[in-house]
Amino acid sequence: MVRNLTKSFGKKKVLDNVSFNIYQNEIVLIIGFSGTGKSTLLKLICGLEEPDSGEVILKTDHLGMVFQGAALFDSMTVFENIAFPLVNQTKKISADEINTKVMEKLKMVGLSEVENLRPDELSGGMKKRVGFARAIINNPKVILYDEPTGGLDPVVSNVIVDYILKLQKELNASSILVTHNLNVIKKIPARVILIYDAQIVWEGNSSELFSSDDPYAKQFREGAAKGPMVVIKE
Numbered sequence: 001m002v003r004n005l006t007k008s009f010g011k012k013k014v015l016d017n018v019s020f021n022i023y024q025n026e027i028v029l030i031i032g033f034s035g036t037g038k039s040t041l042l043k044l045i046c047g048l049e050e051p052d053s054g055e056v057i058l059k060t061d062h063l064g065m066v067f068q069g070a071a072l073f074d075s076m077t078v079f080e081n082i083a084f085p086l087v088n089q090t091k092k093i094s095a096d097e098i099n100t101k102v103m104e105k106l107k108m109v110g111l112s113e114v115e116n117l118r119p120d121e122l123s124g125g126m127k128k129r130v131g132f133a134r135a136i137i138n139n140p141k142v143i144l145y146d147e148p149t150g151g152l153d154p155v156v157s158n159v160i161v162d163y164i165l166k167l168q169k170e171l172n173a174s175s176i177l178v179t180h181n182l183n184v185i186k187k188i189p190a191r192v193i194l195i196y197d198a199q200i201v202w203e204g205n206s207s208e209l210f211s212s213d214d215p216y217a218k219q220f221r222e223g224a225a226k227g228p229m230v231v232i233k234e
Helices: 038-046 078-087 095-108 124-135 154-171 182-187 215-222
Strands: 002-009 012-020 027-031 053-056 063-066 142-146 174-178 191-196 199-205
Touching: 002 038, 012 038, 012 053, 012 191, 012 199, 027 038, 027 182, 038 063, 038 142, 038 174, 063 124, 078 095, 078 124, 095 124, 095 154, 124 154, 142 154, 154 174, 154 182, 191 215, 199 215
Parallel strands: 027 174, 027 191, 063 142, 142 174
Antiparallel strands: 002 012, 002 053, 191 199
16 A cells, blocks of 8 residues: 655655555556656655655565666676575575576576576566566565566567566566556556656556546547646746
8 A cells, every 4th residue: 555655856746645555466557757756656665765754555575676777787697686685685595495496487587598698698678577587586475667668679568568467467466567658558457547746647447548538648648748747848
């Protein structure tokens, strides 16, 4: 549950009294034009940022985060990147257990036999999937995705969306996904929350976004400069 979250950076209020529920095995899409506080909301949920007021109440502390740029360690192999959360956790596990878990997750994201490569030897889509594997290494109950298809071509973007749906099903996890990609929204059956001017201005499901007469939903899906949301301030 996200309850009355408020966050400012200096004089700019990024989120203003934002509230919504997160249900088990549900996908929630957080959408909006650039600079509307979507990524900040994810950071507040996972604890990377502290709110000015309000709170995040989750029934689990098993969260996985997929960062926008994959955020892999260039000096580490794929195996070492994925194993990083296991090696650095308080409860130590054996090398054999770590190996089993890493190889299992690599298989889940379709990347068997790349464990000895380094990030600079991978394509953009492969880096994203390594980021997925690292995020799910501890079988989280909530997975957070920050623009998971950002910078990818349409074909690879579709592959990434397929893996998001696959992981959500196989892990029985709740997923919160930040995006402004209309093709991603079309492909994922989900609850959609549209943020503008630090607040939730529309909420519905994926199909409703493309049929709603609501002026906020209509402006977003059409990418229109004119409407209730000021895209470019004069």
